[in-house]
Amino acid sequence: MCRIYGYFNASASPNEMKTVGALQRHGGPDRTGMSRAPGWGLGSNRLAIIDLDGGSQPYEIEGRISAVFNGEIYNHDALRARLRQRGHTFADRCDGAIIPALYEEYGERFTDLLDGMYSIALLDLRERPKLLLVTDDMGMKPLYYRWDPVDRSLRYSSEIPALLAFEGLGKTLWNPGLDAYLASKTPFGEQTMFEEIKVLPAATTLRCALGEVPEAIRRTPAAAPVLGDADKAAELVRDSLRTEVGRLLVADVPVAVITSGGLDSSLVTALAAEHGPVHSFNIAYRGTWPFEERHFARQAAEHAGAVYHQVELDPATLPDLIEDVVWHLGQPNADPITVSTYALFAAVREAGFKVALTGDAADEVFGGYARMRAAHEAAPYGTEWYGRYLDALAVVPADRRHSLYTDDYRLLVEGVPAIPAEALGRLHGGEGTVLERVTDFELTYRLPAYHLRRVDHLSMAHSVESRLPFCQRSVTSLGRALPDRLRIDGDQVKRTLYGAAAGLVPEAVHKRVKQPFTLPVTAMLTPGSPLWQMARDTLATSRLRAAGRLDPNAVDALFEAQRLRPDDTTALTLWALMTYEVWQDQFQGAARPVGVKVPA
Incomplete structure (x- = not known):
C-alpha cells in the first residue's frame, strides 16, 4: 500500500x-x-x-x-x-x-x-x-x-x-x-x-x-452465471466471502477488523475469526445518543471470539476534527460519518495495526438500502421512483436545494446536471430492471465517489490500509448475477447476504432492523454545543454574502428551523454547508493543517 x-x-x-x-x-x-x-x-x-x-x-x-x-x-x-x-x-x-x-x-x-x-x-x-x-x-x-x-x-x-x-x-x-x-x-x-x-x-x-x-x-467487469436458487446463491456467496476474507488477512503486519454492529461487518468479523484470534474495533460517542450500536458490535465480536476494542469519540472534539477530515478528503463529503471514520482509524493505528478489514460495499452489491427497495417496489407503477431515488441520495431534495442559492448562482447552475448526464441516462433509461439499473448506478458512480474514496483517504491518513472483502471480484460478480428477488424480497433487503450469514453472526444481529452507521448529527447540532457554534461561525452572513452562492437568509432559516424543530434533513444540510465552507477556506486560501511539513 x-x-x-x-x-x-x-x-x-x-x-x-x-x-x-x-x-x-x-x-x-x-x-x-x-x-x-x-x-x-x-x-x-x-x-x-x-x-x-x-x-x-x-x-x-x-x-x-x-x-x-x-x-x-x-x-x-x-x-x-x-x-x-x-x-x-x-x-x-x-x-x-x-x-x-x-x-x-x-x-x-x-x-x-x-x-x-x-x-x-x-x-x-x-x-x-x-x-x-x-x-x-x-x-x-x-x-x-x-x-x-x-x-x-x-x-x-x-x-x-x-x-x-x-x-x-x-x-x-x-x-x-x-x-x-x-x-x-x-x-x-x-x-x-x-x-x-x-x-x-x-x-x-x-x-x-x-x-x-x-x-x-x-474495462467491463466479468459477470457470473445468473443465480436462481436462493439456498445455492447464499452458499456461493458465503464460500466466496470466506475465501476472500482469508486472503485479505495475509500480511506481514498485524491485521484488525472493523465491527459496526451491522450484518456486513459482523459477518466479516466472524469469517476472520475462523483463521485465528482477531482484534475488532468499534466507534461510539460519549454520552447518550440515538442509533447506539456498540452493544450489537460487542455481541458480534464476542460471538466470534474476537478481542473487542471500544473507541469513544467525544462530541465536543468534533470542531477540532472536521478541518483535518476535510483536508485529507481533498473535497467535501457531506456524510458526518467521515469524522467517525477518521477517529476510528486513528485508534486502530494507535493500537498497533496497519491493516483493517471492513464491511463496506455490501449494501451496494447485494441491495441493502431503503432507497433501492423503494425504487424496486415503485417500478411497476411508472417512473415516480426516479425522482424519489435521486432525492434520497441528496443532502436536501431538489425542490428545496435551489431555494438555498442566490439568484446569480441559481442562474449559473440552471441546465447543468448535478449528476453526470451519462449516469442519469443509464439509471433512467438503461437496460435491465429498475433494481438492476439502480444497482449499476450505485456500484459505478456512488460507491467509488462517496464511499470508497472516503474509506481510503481517512484510513490512510493514519497509515492504515483498509481491505474490503465485499469489493473483491469473486464477490461482486456473484452480486451482479443475482435476480431482483434474491436481492430484495418484500420487506427483506440483502436477502442472499442474510442467507449467507445465517448461523455465523448472533441472532440479535441477524434479525435486527437495518439502520445507518452514522454520527447522530441531528441530536448533536443544538444551540450551545461546540458543533452549533462552529456551524454558526462558518456560515456567518458576511462570508456567505461575499462568496455569492448561498442566500444568507435561507441559511439563517435553517438554523432557526433546527433550533425549534430539529430534523435529519435540516441538520444534514447545515453540516454539509459548514463542511463546504471549511473546504473553501482550506483550498482557496491554500491553507494546510498544522503538522503537515514540506521540504524547506
Whole structure:
C-alpha cells in the first residue's frame, strides 16, 4: 500500500516532487522512492505491508518499463510463479514488483490478471514513450490527475492536496460543484470540485502517448452465471466471502477488523475469526445518543471470539476534527460519518495495526438500502421512483436545494446536471430492471465517489490500509448475477447476504432492523454545543454574502428551523454547508493543517 504521484511530458524540480510526496507521506511513511528524467517523473510513498524490507519503488525493467503502485495484489504469488517460468527475476516478494514484468508479457491487458485493489502509473519508454494510469475494478484506490491540453502535459497523485502542490496547477473551483455536492453529497463521475482536476473512474486505463490526447479505456467487469436458487446463491456467496476474507488477512503486519454492529461487518468479523484470534474495533460517542450500536458490535465480536476494542469519540472534539477530515478528503463529503471514520482509524493505528478489514460495499452489491427497495417496489407503477431515488441520495431534495442559492448562482447552475448526464441516462433509461439499473448506478458512480474514496483517504491518513472483502471480484460478480428477488424480497433487503450469514453472526444481529452507521448529527447540532457554534461561525452572513452562492437568509432559516424543530434533513444540510465552507477556506486560501511539513 502506497501513495503515488508524478508527471508526463512536463517538468518538475526535485524540490517540487519532494513537496508533493511530503503532502501524502501519512499514507506511506515507511519509504520514499523517486525516478526522474527529462519529461517525466515517478514518485512513491510506501506503507510496508508485504516484505517489509523490500518494496523499493519505482519498479523497473532495465530502464524500459517503470511503474509505481498503490494497493494490494492478492494473487501476486501465483503471477510471480508464472512470470518466473517466462524468465523474469524479482528482487523481493512485494506484490507490486510483478507489474512491469506482467505488462511486458501481456501489454495493456495485464490488468485482466490482477486480483486486488490498486492504482498504477506505468511508464513505457520503448519506442514512443507513453504513460498508463490504471484503476481497479471498483475504484478502491483513487487516482487524481490534471491534463493540460495546451502543452499536453499530465500530472497525477493519489490525493488532491498533493496534486495541487505541482507548480502551475490552478486551484480554481468548479462553479457547479456546490450544486453537485448538495445533490449527491460529493461529486459523482470524473469531475472533482476543482475545475482542472479529474478523478480516474474505476476499471479504467488512461493511455497517454507522448504529444497525444489521453485516451480512456473502460474495462467491463466479468459477470457470473445468473443465480436462481436462493439456498445455492447464499452458499456461493458465503464460500466466496470466506475465501476472500482469508486472503485479505495475509500480511506481514498485524491485521484488525472493523465491527459496526451491522450484518456486513459482523459477518466479516466472524469469517476472520475462523483463521485465528482477531482484534475488532468499534466507534461510539460519549454520552447518550440515538442509533447506539456498540452493544450489537460487542455481541458480534464476542460471538466470534474476537478481542473487542471500544473507541469513544467525544462530541465536543468534533470542531477540532472536521478541518483535518476535510483536508485529507481533498473535497467535501457531506456524510458526518467521515469524522467517525477518521477517529476510528486513528485508534486502530494507535493500537498497533496497519491493516483493517471492513464491511463496506455490501449494501451496494447485494441491495441493502431503503432507497433501492423503494425504487424496486415503485417500478411497476411508472417512473415516480426516479425522482424519489435521486432525492434520497441528496443532502436536501431538489425542490428545496435551489431555494438555498442566490439568484446569480441559481442562474449559473440552471441546465447543468448535478449528476453526470451519462449516469442519469443509464439509471433512467438503461437496460435491465429498475433494481438492476439502480444497482449499476450505485456500484459505478456512488460507491467509488462517496464511499470508497472516503474509506481510503481517512484510513490512510493514519497509515492504515483498509481491505474490503465485499469489493473483491469473486464477490461482486456473484452480486451482479443475482435476480431482483434474491436481492430484495418484500420487506427483506440483502436477502442472499442474510442467507449467507445465517448461523455465523448472533441472532440479535441477524434479525435486527437495518439502520445507518452514522454520527447522530441531528441530536448533536443544538444551540450551545461546540458543533452549533462552529456551524454558526462558518456560515456567518458576511462570508456567505461575499462568496455569492448561498442566500444568507435561507441559511439563517435553517438554523432557526433546527433550533425549534430539529430534523435529519435540516441538520444534514447545515453540516454539509459548514463542511463546504471549511473546504473553501482550506483550498482557496491554500491553507494546510498544522503538522503537515514540506521540504524547506
